[in-house]
Amino acid sequence: MNENEIHLKNYLRVILKRKYTVMTFFIVIFVIALMGSLSYTPVYTASTKLLIEKNDANPLMMNYRYGASYDPEFVATQSQIIKSEPVSKKVAEALDLENSYASFFKDVQENPSRINNPLVWFKDLYGIIMKTAGIGKVSPGDQDGEADPDGKSGIKTRPGSEVYSEMISSGVFIEPVEESDIVAIGYTSTNPEFSKRVVNAVAKAYIEETLEMKMAASRHTIAWMTEKAEKERTRLENTEKALQNYMRNENIVAVEDRIAIIPERLTEISTQLTKAEVKRKELQSLNNMVSRVSQNLEGAETINVIASDATLRSIRSQLMEIDQKITELSKKYGPKHPVIKRALADANKLEEKRKKEILRIIQSIKNEFELARSSEENLRELFEKTKLEAARLNEKNIQYGMLKREIETNRYLYDALIKKIKEQSITDQAQTVNIWIVEEAKTPEHPSNQRNKQRMILGILLGLFGGIGVAFFLEYLDQTVKSPDEVEKRFGISVLGMVPLLKSRKKRPEKVVIDDPSSAFSESYKTIRTAILLSSAKTAPKTLLITSASPEEGKTVTAINLAITLAAQSSTKVLIIDADLRRPRLDSIFDLDGSYGLSTFLSGVSDQEIIQETPIPNMSVILAGPIPPNPSELLGSNLMNELFDDLEKKFDFIVIDSPPLLSVSDGIILSTDVDGTIMVIKAGKTTYEIVKRGLKTLNDIESRVIGSVLNAVDIKKSDYYNYGYHQYYHSYSSD
Numbered sequence: 001m002n003e004n005e006i007h008l009k010n011y012l013r014v015i016l017k018r019k020y021t022v023m024t025f026f027i028v029i030f031v032i033a034l035m036g037s038l039s040y041t042p043v044y045t046a047s048t049k050l051l052i053e054k055n056d057a058n059p060l061m062m063n064y065r066y067g068a069s070y071d072p073e074f075v076a077t078q079s080q081i082i083k084s085e086p087v088s089k090k091v092a093e094a095l096d097l098e099n100s101y102a103s104f105f106k107d108v109q110e111n112p113s114r115i116n117n118p119l120v121w122f123k124d125l126y127g128i129i130m131k132t133a134g135i136g137k138v139s140p141g142d143q144d145g146e147a148d149p150d151g152k153s154g155i156k157t158r159p160g161s162e163v164y165s166e167m168i169s170s171g172v173f174i175e176p177v178e179e180s181d182i183v184a185i186g187y188t189s190t191n192p193e194f195s196k197r198v199v200n201a202v203a204k205a206y207i208e209e210t211l212e213m214k215m216a217a218s219r220h221t222i223a224w225m226t227e228k229a230e231k232e233r234t235r236l237e238n239t240e241k242a243l244q245n246y247m248r249n250e251n252i253v254a255v256e257d258r259i260a261i262i263p264e265r266l267t268e269i270s271t272q273l274t275k276a277e278v279k280r281k282e283l284q285s286l287n288n289m290v291s292r293v294s295q296n297l298e299g300a301e302t303i304n305v306i307a308s309d310a311t312l313r314s315i316r317s318q319l320m321e322i323d324q325k326i327t328e329l330s331k332k333y334g335p336k337h338p339v340i341k342r343a344l345a346d347a348n349k350l351e352e353k354r355k356k357e358i359l360r361i362i363q364s365i366k367n368e369f370e371l372a373r374s375s376e377e378n379l380r381e382l383f384e385k386t387k388l389e390a391a392r393l394n395e396k397n398i399q400y401g402m403l404k405r406e407i408e409t410n411r412y413l414y415d416a417l418i419k420k421i422k423e424q425s426i427t428d429q430a431q432t433v434n435i436w437i438v439e440e441a442k443t444p445e446h447p448s449n450q451r452n453k454q455r456m457i458l459g460i461l462l463g464l465f466g467g468i469g470v471a472f473f474l475e476y477l478d479q480t481v482k483s484p485d486e487v488e489k490r491f492g493i494s495v496l497g498m499v500p501l502l503k504s505r506k507k508r509p510e511k512v513v514i515d516d517p518s519s520a521f522s523e524s525y526k527t528i529r530t531a532i533l534l535s536s537a538k539t540a541p542k543t544l545l546i547t548s549a550s551p552e553e554g555k556t557v558t559a560i561n562l563a564i565t566l567a568a569q570s571s572t573k574v575l576i577i578d579a580d581l582r583r584p585r586l587d588s589i590f591d592l593d594g595s596y597g598l599s600t601f602l603s604g605v606s607d608q609e610i611i612q613e614t615p616i617p618n619m620s621v622i623l624a625g626p627i628p629p630n631p632s633e634l635l636g637s638n639l640m641n642e643l644f645d646d647l648e649k650k651f652d653f654i655v656i657d658s659p660p661l662l663s664v665s666d667g668i669i670l671s672t673d674v675d676g677t678i679m680v681i682k683a684g685k686t687t688y689e690i691v692k693r694g695l696k697t698l699n700d701i702e703s704r705v706i707g708s709v710l711n712a713v714d715i716k717k718s719d720y721y722n723y724g725y726h727q728y729y730h731s732y733s734s735d
Contacts, residue, residue, distance in 0.1 A: 018471035025467035026460075033459020042447035046195035047186035048203050049177070052078055053434040075183065079174040081213075082185060082206050088169040090205035095197055097164040104194040172202055182438055192444045199441040207435050222421060229417035236410040243403040266390055269383045276376040283369035290362045309361050315354045322347040479687045484710055487681065490688060491695055496535075496678065497528035498710035499558070509554075510589050513561045514616065520715075525565045528709055532562075532676075535706045541675035543644065543654045547667040549694030551660050553682040554711040556585050559657040566653045567619035575611070575651040577622045579658045579670055581631035584624030586657065590614050597625025601643070602634040620651070636669045644673055661694045671698055676706035683713040
């Protein structure tokens with residue numbers, strides 16, 4: 001809860017801080033709203049309601065419609081048709097606006113010049129602001145009127161009804177009624193009767209235009225399909241002729257029958273070829289065997305085929321009988337006996353017969369082998385021819401099938417187009433326009449833009465919140481240091497104190513501590529003095545360098561007033577040194593002789609005492625002296641260190657006023673020789689980036705920064721105003 005309260009206070013602080021910006025913005029917007037409300041011309045809005053249904057059904061295909069399809073762009077499409085040029089031209093022609101337009105606005109006087117009538121100028125400016133803020137489109141009736149409501153500007157610049165068509169097209173507005181298919185069409189003008197007639201004419205023209213579009217689409221579709229059907233018919237005839245020519249050239253009469261027979265024939269030949277090959281191999285083996293025994297017939301009968309021959313078996317039986325007979329006769333007769341000789345002669349004849357029979361069998365085997373080989377070769381040749389014929393027939397069949405499929409496709413497309421043409425011819429006679437006028441427009445009795453109360457409220461709200469928004473935007477753009485908390489949080493250095501802004505021009509800030517020691521201005525330097533004395537746990541810093549990141553932040557005033565405050569303590573001797581050798585100011589402030597000082601001592605030009613007394617008790621000063629050509633070299637010399645050593649023995653505190661850190665290097669050189677450096681930051685002027693760069697410069701050389709002084713703080717705009725700071729020192733602020 002506490003955190004939220006702090007945030008709310010911060011918001012309120014920003015508003016109070018920039019209250020004049022908020023008030024100025026509010027007054028300007030309120031005046032514009034007031035002038036705009038007083039200068040509005042009364043206009044009248046008439047509207048009619050139409051029922052628009054999307055009908056996708058085909059009278060010949062009702063069975064295929066399962067429900068109306070949802071189309072979110074349907075209403076937007078119809079709105080564009082309503083505002084299209086053909087519809088607006090039909091309205092202009094139906095109302096004969098070329099001849100009758102002036103009669104509707106004959107009582108309207110010529111508008112005053114925008115230069116002579118500031119109300120019109122303010123009204124236009126108010127309209128621009130409302131549209132920019134997104135508030136201008138409160139309702140269609142808030143329109144200022146249609147283009148050229150009095151018929152005085154632009155009507156006679158172009159002949160014909162084109163200008164009236166554009167006027168109607170730009171002035172018509174369409175609003176769909178939620179959760180329905182009803183659409184409201186409206187029109188606004190300064191003549192209520194004219195608004196009514198235009199709206200009713202727009203509704204009728206829209207219906208006519210939709211019907212014409214559908215009829216034109218149907219005629220175009222029929223013409224296109226007729227042309228397409230003629231092309232498909234020609235293509236079908238060409239493909240049929242191509243098939244006939246192919247069948248004639250390739251001698252294809254009944255390709256389907258041949259496709260069925262050839263595979264069977266090829267299979268049969270393949271089977272016969274296999275058998276012939278097996279038989280040939282068998283006979284080849286047998287032929288090889290008998291070829292080996294053809295020279296020696298004794299071993300021929302060991303071959304089964306020869307041994308199993310019936311004739312040869314008969315001869316062998318006869319030979320066995322003769323041999324048996326000779327054996328028996330040899331027992332009775334001698335070898336030269338005629339009987340024996342006849343028997344031996346018969347045996348020799350049978351032996352010769354056996355040899356001839358063996359030779360015959362061998363020859364028959366060879367013949368049979370040759371026959372089998374020849375048969376195999378014939379079957380193989382026939383097989384190859386049949387296979388080649390099947391391949392050629394397959395190629396012909398592929399081409400034949402392609403031609404037939406192309407014919408079927410062309411015939412299907414042609415038949416479908418003929419069917420669609422007949423269907424379209426029938427449905428063209430039964431086209432319906434799915435638009436009905438639900439409610440015709442009536443003559444409006446009251447202006448539609450007399451909403452001064454709403455405009456005033458909008459002007460007040462826009463002025464108030466716009467002003468607050470501008471205030472916060474300016475606060476966001478403000479990158480300057482404004483409070484001690486910002487310094488401590490952003491840069492991590494303590495704020496020794498803050499010096500209020502001295503608004504009175506009668507008082508010089510260098511002498512306020514002396515002239516008015518009880519003021520808030522003086523008390524702020526006492527607070528800074530206390531913070532410096534307590535900045536160290538052991539002893540307070542004796543030599544103090546007062547500097548700033550950029551010029552004109554109040555470092556010289558701070559150095560003087562701090563030195564005066566330190567000198568105000570009893571028995572404390574304070575020395576202030578003007579180390580700004582480029583733009584010295586202490587000589588003019590204390591009205592002392594500036595012809596000699598720090599520059600003459602460091603350059604060795606003058607040997608006289610450079611410490612001068614001031615009118616302030618316990619406070620001395622070393623002026624800058626004449627401006628030297630090389631200030632940085634003088635301040636960084638050993639003589640400067642020796643001077644510091646001597647001065648520290650004579651004075652309790654030494655306050656040094658130096659140039660800005662980011663302008664020259666003088667302050668950086670001096671910061672290494674002092675006990676502490678104090679950075680002066682001017683509230684509302686010094687940016688975060690400048691402070692950051694200045695502190696980085698000091699941190700890079702490891703200077704001892706004991707804190708900062710926030711100068712020229714506007715107490716009323718600061719958070720500290722809420723804590724009673726201003727009330728406590730109210731007596732000073734009222735001076």
